[in-house]
Amino acid sequence: MKRQSLVLVLSLFAVSAAFATTYMRDEKDGTKTYSDRPIPGGQPVDLQPAQTYSSPAPNAYSSSQRPREEQLLEQAESFRYESCTITPPNDTTIQNPENVAITVATNPQLRPGDVITMTIDGQPVGAPNTLTYTMSPAYRGTHTVGITVANANGTQVCNYTSVFHVLQPGVNAPARQVRPPPRPAPPRPTPH
Numbered sequence: 001m002k003r004q005s006l007v008l009v010l011s012l013f014a015v016s017a018a019f020a021t022t023y024m025r026d027e028k029d030g031t032k033t034y035s036d037r038p039i040p041g042g043q044p045v046d047l048q049p050a051q052t053y054s055s056p057a058p059n060a061y062s063s064s065q066r067p068r069e070e071q072l073l074e075q076a077e078s079f080r081y082e083s084c085t086i087t088p089p090n091d092t093t094i095q096n097p098e099n100v101a102i103t104v105a106t107n108p109q110l111r112p113g114d115v116i117t118m119t120i121d122g123q124p125v126g127a128p129n130t131l132t133y134t135m136s137p138a139y140r141g142t143h144t145v146g147i148t149v150a151n152a153n154g155t156q157v158c159n160y161t162s163v164f165h166v167l168q169p170g171v172n173a174p175a176r177q178v179r180p181p182p183r184p185a186p187p188r189p190t191p192h
Helices: 002-018 068-078
Strands: 022-026 032-035 043-045 083-087 092-095 100-107 115-120 123-125 132-135 141-150 156-167
Touching: 083 141, 083 156, 100 115, 100 141, 100 156, 115 132
Parallel strands: 092 156
Antiparallel strands: 022 032, 022 043, 083 100, 100 132, 115 123, 115 141, 141 156
16 A cells, blocks of 8 residues: 555656746846746746657568568668679789780679679770770780679669789880891801
8 A cells, every 4th residue: 555655646746847837037147047946036937848759650561561562672772792803803913915804793793784884094994784804905004993883773882993003014125125036157168
């Protein structure tokens, strides 16, 4: 019995605290003082109840009961490739090539509807979805290859950049100098 009366008293106290009056007084310096007790020179203030939010009820059906199209759309929007790679690997040096073969690989394989765009030194090369490209001639210097994979909505789902270096000896380099063919031996005199 004591327990029930204690609960009743505490609940009444909580309800009365919720409807307590607030008092406000303007100070000489322009600030305002608020209190839950009457203060000299204070006036009761009517406060609006606190703003609350109730979330909407969750969907009545589980994910397995959603329409198939909705499930596929959600999967397509959240899809990301595990990796996209380019060969030659990043920071590779290639010496004296006539051309450089560039290949693209994605994991998992490229999905239907996704589009690969390849650039070399910032310029698009090949047709969309080109997985192999031959850079010919391979000019010396540093080259940057980039790929971007976008889904049917145009959202990027994977991108990768690789840099490779082409070394070509100069015209006057010792390795490139053309040596004259050996002189033929002088003819031997034939006895008569």
